Every structure is written in structure tokens, then in C-alpha cells.
Amino acid sequence: MKAAVDERLDGLRGSAPRLTYSARSLAALENNPRCTLRAVLDASGSDKAAIAAHAGFPTPFGQSPFAIARGNAFEALVKANGCAELIRVLRETLKLTLPEVAYQDLNDVGGNASPEVRCTRTRQLLVNTALGKFPGTLYDHPMLRLQVGGHTVFLEPDLVAFRIEDRFHVVEIKSFPIIDDQADPAQVKAATTQASAYVIALRAMLAEAGIGPDAVSDTIVLVAPKDFTNSPTAAFVDARKQVATLTRQLTRIERIGDLVSLLPEELTFDLAVDEAGKAQRPAEELAAALDQVPALYRPDCLSHCEMAFFCRSRARACASLDVLGPTVREQLGGIDTATMALGLARGELTADVDQAEMAAALRHAARLRAEVLGQPGGAGAAA
């Protein structure tokens, strides 16, 4: 059964190499989880950016080299000199005791940086730590492994800290500032979701050794620059909700077969790349293939998903209310398109029973607008 699903997914991806999930793409699952198109593209390991571009809708995504450099520099600073700065802030937040300074570098194992080797070493050290057999505290870039939809995903937290007689804490090091104890909520949320993937992976790894989920805290430690300085500060962030959400999304991926089985047999997003590396598939044909899968466009796709320009053009083409966003949508519950809404408002369409009330309200709203716009200056001007 499972194999059949995998075969279908491989077919959807076509000849392109499989892309694996990363902490980032797992975190992105939290946004718009009910979109089938994205679920199918992700689960099949398809390259969304390449597909969108070839279909004629390249979406600008990418990070500024300045942001990347700043992120790396800050992490290096925090970990420099035996994690001196990190130990300072973790002593403040996690209340690490003075003796808790042991540091294990898991960026490589004796010069070998392969994920498998690092993962083995990580498991060995962390399991022993959890069992009280190894007195470790700080684990720098441990390599975790998670099975997602039958495929291995390697995940690499910035740091995991273990407090004596307590449990593991995932530490996320981010370069956006915490100014006067406040950070940008959107960035905190993204960091937390990413950290939830680590919490889940860490728990899964320990579970294999018979260690319960309580060994990993679902409160993460966010380490970030304090105000406008380079000096780090730390804060606890409760990730319970996001761990639960992400766990739910992961189960959905396991059930991807249900979604795939509804798609036409021969459907594929293959770009038909030739020897020279050029995609040969006609763009319209690719777009038609994408159209076979239901998407659920919303404006915030623009900041989360590489398919956004494509999906938006589709939503626009059918005058879907989705392009206007939730504030407008909320006003028009039960109606999907502008054409329908305007038709009802103008009395050009007849409402069915469910829409009767909405239709009346829309007619009233249209009348109000017409009434005001019909009298230049507006009634209020008189006062």
C-alpha cells in the first residue's frame, strides 16, 4: 500500500531529484495546512520554485546575503570561547548551575561531517545523557533524524541543552533583536515553529531508546541580540501549541495517499529537463497539470509558498474572493466569487435558500453605496 503511494508520488515529481524536507519547510506546513496542492508537491519532493518559474510565475523568495552573514556571525559570537556568552545567558534563563558547562561539538565526528555519522554520535550521547550515564550539558549542532512520509529527514538544531535532573531544551539562536524585552511576533513564531520540528525529532530519537517525551521540554529557549547590541539575551517561548500543530501536520503527510488517490493516474509535474538542463515541458501543459490539484490560495501564501504567484493568478482568473483576504471574506460567508457576490447584490442572480439572507444584506449594502455615491459630496457634508 505504502509502496504504491510512493510510486505515485515519484510519478508526480517525475525525473527531477527528490527534495527533502528541512526544518524550514516543515515549519511552513503550519501555514495553510489544508492546501492539497502544496501537500502533494511537498510530499512528492517536487521543486516548487522551479515548477512555479517554469509555469510562468517565478516568485521572489530568497534571503539577503547580509541577513545570512549576520545570522552566522551572531551564532558564532554566541558560541565563541567555549560558548562563554551562551553559558552566561543560559545560567540566567535555564538556571544552569556553575558545574553545568560541558560542551560537545557535533558539527562533525572526528572530521567526518556526514549526517549519518553525526546522527549516530548524537543519539549515542543524548540517550546516555538522558539515562544519566553521561554528564553532558551543551550539544552544539546535534544531528537529528525524523521519518516524514516514509523518508528520512535530517534536522540540525543550533543547540540542545540538558539541565541536570531535568530535561533537554532546544535552543534557537536567531539574529533578530529582542528590544526592551520584545521581539517581532512573526519572527518569534517562525523560530518557534522551526524549533517544534526539533522537539518532535528529539523526542522521536529518544523514544527509540524507550525514553518518554517528557525528557524534552516543549518550552524552547530563544537566544537573540539584546536591543541594538551584539550581546545575546535569552527568553523562554512556549512551543506546546506549535508542537501539537506540527505533529498533526506530520500525521497528515502520512495519510498523503488519501489525497493522491483522488488525482488522475497519469498526472505529473515533470519539467521534462533535457540533457542541457533546460526544461522542455510546455508551460501551459504544466499549468494544466497543476490545475488538476485543488489549491487553497490566501494572501499570506505570498510570504510562505513558492507557488503563490501561480495560485494567485488562478484565484484572480476566477474572481475568487480569496484574493481579497480574510477581512473581506468574512463579510461574505458562503460566497466564493466576486461575480457571485455582485450578481446577488445587483439582483442579477437568484439566491438559493442558504444564500437568501446574505443576498438581502448584499442588496442592502449595494443600495447604500449607490445612494451615497449618487449624491456627490455625501450626506454628511451638510453638517
Added chain:
Amino acid sequence: MVWSMSDPLDALETRISQLRRAIRDATATGDAERAAELRAQLRRAERAWDTLVDTDDASEETRAPQSAPALRVGGSMLPAREHVHRVLMLLGVPAAPKLIVSVHDAFFPGELTSAKLSSLRRDEERSYRAAPGSRPYYLCPALAYDLLSPVRALITVSTWTVEQRIIGPLSPRVDYLASAIRVAEAVQAAAGSGETGPSPAALRLLWRFAASIPDAAPTGPSSHERPVDPRQVMDAAGAELQVHIDADRADRAAAGRRAHRLTDAQQLFGTPLGDVSKLEAEA
């Protein structure tokens, strides 16, 4: 854009054609100001394209300015490895390039950059292998306590005992505290020697150490205006050092015993690729 982030040349070509389109449109609508600006952008894009296309032969020249300052030796004529050696002898513990550069700037004349340091490290091992023991000392990496593999981020001196060059789980902190004490001593010595006293860079360095050691920095109102007291740093670092030192020594000693079974070269530059299965067995 995504498709372009991967290949800058493709990106530029796409952009150039977009600009051309836009210029055409602006000219068509008679927006001269906009068109002029687009043309400027276009010129720039073309210039960037030229540089990319020339990358191969131009690379030597473009790199030159970077290394040039490092080559200019101001004040001191010592070669870089001597600078590093002097700093490591001051610290007495394995240290990362950044710290070495900071300590150098704080206490010694001459110029030393981290770029210079990384090339240095490769040369050392090569020179040792070519003619072992022909130099009085070599700069070598620290060794990981478990696999005795090189910890390339940390530099040590070959004349130190192998135990001194090993990094156990507690060693990063222990070495940090030890460095703090040595830096504090050096600051105190500079203050005592009259004349100029410690350099601003030295005081800043000491301040940074003090900031992440409990009780090492002055506390209370306007504490940040008072200078850090080297004595206080020594006492505070010493106090925390006592907490870790015995366990750390034991780890290093145990690893040191295993290291003595290695070849001389391995004892200095580490064993090749670690055998992970051995670790499994051991754990």
C-alpha cells in the same frame, strides 16, 4: 528571485531584458525621468555582467586588496607564526583564531589577521611532515578527547604536553577561564609598568571576559562607568575554575593515556577520520 539566486549570470541577463522592456515602456509613455533612471540601472547591470564574465582572469586582482593589508607589516617584523606563538604562550591554553587576534591586538604590536592564521595552519602540518622536528615548535590543532581527531577551530603549540592540547567536554570553559586569568594578569602587568598602561583594546578584552564570568564585573549603579578590576576577574575566574578543574583534568588525563599509543605526528596533528563504531562500543 528564486531562479536567479542560483545563477547570478542568468539573473543579470533576465534583469537586463526586463530593464530593456521597462525602458521601452517608459519611453513609449514619455516618462523621460523614469527612462533615464532605468538606463542607469541597465548600465550598472551591464557592468555587473562584465565583471561576472571576466571573473576567471580578474579574480587575482580582485583578491589582492584583501590580503594586501595583512602583508604590510607595521611595527614588528615578526612572521605571523611568531605572533601566534607569543599569544598562545601568554594564554597557555588552546585558543580560537579570533581570540588570538584579539589578544594580539591588545598586547602586542604588529598586524595579525584571521585570514593569515588559516593559511598558517596548513603550512605547519606540511612543514612538520616534510622534516619532523626541524623547527623548535609547531602550531597544531587541539585534539578531541574522544577520537583524538583534530579540533581545527583551536590552535595549540607542539611543545605543550598532549594533555594540555586535548579538549574534553569541560575544557572549552576551563580554557576560557584560564585565558581570562592570563589576560587579567597581563593587564595588571601593563598597568604596573607605568608609561602608557594597558591599551584600550586590552581593557575592552578584559571587560568582555568579565561580562560572562559570575562576579567578575563590578556591580551596582553606574558600574559600567567603572573600569574592570583585573584582580576581581582573576578571583572570579579562579573560583569558577575550581568547580570544573578536577573533572576536566581527569578527562584529559584519560584521553592523554590513549594518545600516548599514537604516532608522534598523530599526537600533534590528530588521528585521521574517527572510527565511530569504536565510540559506540565504548559508550
Added chain:
Amino acid sequence: MSKVSAMAHLEAMEQMRAVPLTVFRHRRLSIKPLVIVPLTMAGEAGAPLAAMAGTARTAPKLLVVDQPRNRDQRFAFAADLGRIVMDYINSHRLHRRDVTSRGDGPTSRYSDAPQILVPNPGGIKVLADLGRMCRFRKTDGDYPVQPVVPLLGMWLTFLAESAEQAGTSMLLPVTGMLGEHWATGQSVMEDQNLASIMGWIAPADGVSVEQAIADAENPAVCPPAGPATSPEFDKTYLAPAVKRFDDARALGDPTAITAAETDLRELIGEQIKPTWRLMWSAISLLRAVPEAPRTAARFERDLASFTAYSDYQDEGALPQRKRDAAIGAARRLSRLERAQADFEADMAFDDSLVLADLRSVGEAFAGTVTAAETDRVVTTAKNRRVPRPRITVTTDDPVRLAPGVILISPSMPNNHKALIISSAPDEESTQITVEITGGMGRGVVPQKGTVPSLGQRIAYLPDPGWRPTPVFPEPDSIPWTHSSLADEDPDTDTDAAEGWGDAD
């Protein structure tokens, strides 16, 4: 948002063109606003990259930070921007006029207040961050800054705080002003792209809205209005240019430094100028929209708070505290909520389209007077005979206001007040009986024109308890008087000046 506004967005979508959402512009537009287009460096808060600023389209000043990670250059930038902003603010601190003061506030006010316009909400955030970064700086000690730096910090903080309050006009994002008056066929998020919303309202000649909004999202055609530059620009142009500058400095070659500086300025100029021009086009579009009558009254409050803060500065101000204490925060929140309610009521009163929004959800109504008992008189508890006419308004609006609600009316002279007595739905329409309680003069017989007559069209909305008295200054609700440096943690930047972790 109500169905009437939703309808406007639907029309915009259908026509592929922005349509008006309000009759009026509800924000004051100064005759001489200071436009600032700030750009920051990606990945680092408080690392300004550049700004273009000025009070006229043809006289922009371009400030560029050659190496944004260098703190000295950052504060040199702050000083340059500070001089521009302070010159502008000071030009509004010349003329005062007397006011009849109700409390013990100042007895005179400045006759004009500054207005800074930025492209989008991100621009406000940049100025707020810059304010936070600058206001605690010292002009002496280890890392001294020019005196204008902390001054700019305090003023920007004041302006950013004022911008959180609905209805104020001293610091505004232009996309917000446009979005308040025009409905587009796209989402709120996309409307925050200045080029995009402008594309809906006034695409360039010969360019369709479709093309204009597509261009707006293409950084090669329309560089982003900031605060961040496009990652692609950073990678292809900016990073190499900054590096050339660094190299030139490392070599100490003055010709190379000048060349690199010129290059960088030119490069950033190209990114910022399109936004600069769009800002001024947007301003002239907004100027063409008539200003709502009550904007003037709200401006009085801006003047009062500007004067109060200005006087406080003259007395030697302390920087605003980093965070409000609990009590202060609660007061502040209630002040913001009140301002929001007042602003919404003001808009509905002035603007029949905004009123229509309320009508569509039953929170206001308009209709025809179908019955009137104009000579009704009652005797009060104090044994005074007063006029209390009653009228019945028949409306098609789905009224949801209960008896007992106090009403005001934009169709009647000021001070008109009424009370809902009963509301009786009847088929499609509703009959609402109201009693007029105020605005009729002092006599037993109402003054002429103060009572609606039979057959008259009239609109009513709930009285929000609108206070004509400005809430400023209320001594203990003004955060800046609470500034206390004593409880700040030492904000030394010794650590930030240089360190082991500098990016290179």
C-alpha cells in the same frame, strides 16, 4: 470592514481599478509634509542603510551609510537625519496662539504641527527603532554622539507613539492613507506595497492596472519601497559595492574611497528615487480628495500634544522610558481604544460612506421622518418644562440599536441629541421612534430647524460619548514625564562597539 466596504473591494476587482471607500480624506495633509523614505540593511535591526528626505519633490536629500555595520557611521547618519528632522520640527515651533484652556494645560499652542510621511508601516517601525536606538545615547563619555542624536531619538519616539493613536496626523504611512480612502481588488498585505496600491489607483499613462501591479512586485522594475531592499539587489549590487568601499578603506586609498562612495550613493539613489517620486504622486492624489470636516478638530489635539511635548523638551527632557510600567501601559491602552472609537465615530459622522458601513450592520440608520410630535413638552424632576419632541423614522436599514441608546445626527445642527424610545420592525422596513433631547436651544419652544420635520431625510448614529476636550495633556498619562534613567540597566555599548563576533 462591513459589507458596504466589501462591496467596494468587489467593484474594484470587477473593474480592475481602485474605487473610493470614503467620501473624504480623514487625515490632515500638511501643506509642507516632511517625506522620509528609510532603507535598512537586511538582517539587522537598527542598521540604517539610507534615507531620502525632504519637504518638496524637487529637493530631496539622500543620506547613505557606506558600511551599515559600522556604528560610528550609523550615528553619523542619525546626526544627519537628525538635523533634517529637527530643522523641520523647529520650523513648527515659531508661532503660538492663545487657547481657552479648560484644565491647567498650556494657555497657548503652536499654530502648526509637523507631519512626517513614510511609505508604509515598516517605515514607521524603522523610525521607532531609530528613536529607541538614539534617545539614550550620551554626548560625552566613551562613545559620544552629536547632541542632535539623542534629541532626534526623543522626538522620533514621541512621533512613533503618537502614530499608534488613531486619528493623529504627525507621522503616517502613505499606503495607509491611500488604503483608507481607496478600495483595491487585492489584499491589505499587498496594499502595503506602495507601487502596487498606486498601480490600482493611478497607473502610469498607457499602463494597465494589471501591468502596473505586476511591475510593482518586480524589484527590477520597481525597487521595493523599503525598509528592506530586495535580496537580489543586495546580492548582485549592494554587497559588492559595500565590499569595494571596505577594501578602499582598508587600503587607505582616498581616490578609491571617494569612487566607492559615489558608486554606493548612485546605486542606492537608483533604488530609492522611484519610491520618492511615488510618494509625491501619492501625496498629490491625496490632496485632491476633500478633507473631512472633523479633521480640523482632531488636528487641534495634535497641536496640543505637540505643544505639550515641545514645552517639555524646552524644560530639558529626559528620554522616554524603555517600557511603560503596568499602570502606564493600561492607561495607554485605554487611551488608544478611546481614540479609536472617537475616530470611527468622527468618520461616520462626517462621511456618508463610512456611515453606510455602520448602517449596513445596523449600528446606525437613515430614513424618512414619517411621524412627528414636534410640540411635545415634559416637566423634569426639577420642575422645569422642557421641549421633548418625538419623531418616527422609517428606515430600510437592519437596525440593531436598542431603546435607551443616545444618538447624534450628521443631518442636524451640532449638539443635536436624541434617545431611542422604541423600534418596531415592519415587513422590509423598521420604524424607530426617537425623542429629541438636546440641541434645541434654551426655551420651551425649540429653535427653528432643530427638530426634524415630517418627510425629512435624516441619519442617526450612536453618540460615542465624544469629548471635545483634548485628552492631552493629562499629567500622569504622559509617558515621557515618567522617564527614569535610574531604573534602566546600564546600556553601555562597550560590548557592541567591537567584538569577537563582528561579521567579518
